[in-house]
Structures are given as structure tokens and as C-alpha cells.
């Protein structure tokens with residue numbers, strides 16, 4: 001099975017639970033007395049996604065203000081960023097908005113952004129209404145989940161959602177989106193040829209996809225070349 005490497009960074013205020021989310025995802029473990037991250041830490045985990053394997057290269061950044069200037073090193077070149085806030089701390093949601101702005105201005109152009117409202121288990125003392133966060137996520141086309149690293153709620157699901165954004169079907173659909181006239185061909189391609197094409201760099205994959213469409217669906221060539 002082809003392996004796709006996905007660099008992912010976690011951003012957000014200190015104490016919101018970034019390291020705990022990563023620890024839950026990678027080791028299925030929760031530590032009540034985790035120390036604040038210094039600089040950043042790095043972990044990996046490989047998960048299946050359809051006919052592919054996705055290897056997450058996870059950079060868990062330090063939330064303390066004194067480390068803020070290091071963050072670009074980690075979000076640069078990232079395929080996705082998980083911005084974490086603590087649902088019991090309104091301030092951490094304001095910080096999240098600053099991260100969104102910074103990523104928009106200085107982050108990779110096509111980065112996938114996921115917002116995680118952590119400590120869902122402390123819902124009775126929440127300060128950030130779920131609807132407000134969800135609406136904000138929608139307004140910036142971000143993935144949204146409320147998680148609990150402590151109770152293992154939605155952590156796996158969060159990474160699955162990110163993973164899906166890099167699945168073959170999803171990426172092909174994104175690349176071909178501007179070409180409405182070959183949409184039907186693309187649908188046919190996905191239905192008929194999925195699993196045959198080799199994974200590679202984006203360009204070679206697209207070339208191969210178009211090659212397969214023209215080979216298998218010659219009657220569609222006029223649409224492709226219109």
C-alpha cells in the first residue's frame with residue numbers, strides 16, 4: 001500500500017491539551033501531570049485511509065508565549081494544522097482566532113485547518129459555546145471537533161477527518177474542481193479505476209488519472225479537450 005506522509009502541527013494556548021491530544025492519538029494514553037512542552041515535540045502515527053496509508057508526522061508546539069516565534073518553523077510545509085482551544089477558557093478561543101489569522105497570512109496556501117475544542121469532559125464549566133466555535137469553523141472552512149483527550153472522545157475522529165482530506169478521491173476532486181466539464185469523467189475514473197493508479201507526486205497522479213480516463217473512456221475525450 002502506498003504511504004503518504006502528512007506533516008501536521010498543533011497550535012494553541014499553553015495548557016489547552018495539545019500534548020494530551022497527541023499522546024491520546026499516538027499512544028492511547030492520558031497523563032494528568034503532563035509537563036508544558038519546551039520548544040516542540042515530534043511523534044508519528046500511521047493510519048489506513050481507504051486504499052492508502054497516511055503517516056502523520058506530528059509537531060506538537062509549545063503554547064507558552066515565549067515560544068511563539070518558533071511556530072513558523074513547524075507550520076511551514078505542514079499539510080494540516082490543528083488549532084486547539086480549551087472549551088472552559090474563553091481566552092484560549094481568542095488565541096485560536098489569532099492563530100487562524102497568522103496561518104492565513106503566513107502559513108501554506110492550501111493548508112487544511114482543524115479546530116479542536118478540547119476538555120469536552122468539562123462541559124459543565126464551559127465558557128465557549130459549541131455553536132459559536134462551530135460557526136466560526138464553518139466561516140473559515142475548517143474542520144471542527146470538540147475533543148476530550150482525557151476520555152478519548154473524538155481524538156481519533158479528528159485525525160480521521162484530516163486524513164480524509166488527503167485521500168485520493170478528495171484530492172482528485174479538489175484538483176479537478178475547476179474543470180466542471182470533466183467532472184463526469186472524474187466520477188467515472190474514481191468508480192472504475194480507483195486502486196489501479198499509482199500514487200506519486202500530485203502532478204504525475206493527475207497525468208495518470210487523465211491518462212486512465214482517456215484510455216478507458218475514449219468517448220469522453222471531446223469533453224476532456226473542450
Ligand SMILES: Nc1nc2c(ncn2[C@@H]2O[C@H](COP(=O)(O)OP(=O)(O)OP(=O)(O)O)[C@@H](O)[C@H]2O)c(=O)[nH]1
Pocket residue numbers: 012013014015016017018019020021031032033034035036037038061062063064118119120121122147148149150151
Ligand atoms: N479534563 C481534561 N484535562 C485535560 C484534557 N486534555 C489535557 N488536559 C489537562 O490539561 C493540562 C495541560 O495539558 P497539555 O497537554 O500539557 O497542554 P498543552 O496544550 O500541550 O500545553 P503546552 O505544552 O504548555 O503548550 C494537563 O494537566 C492535562 O492533564 C482533557 O481532555 N480533559
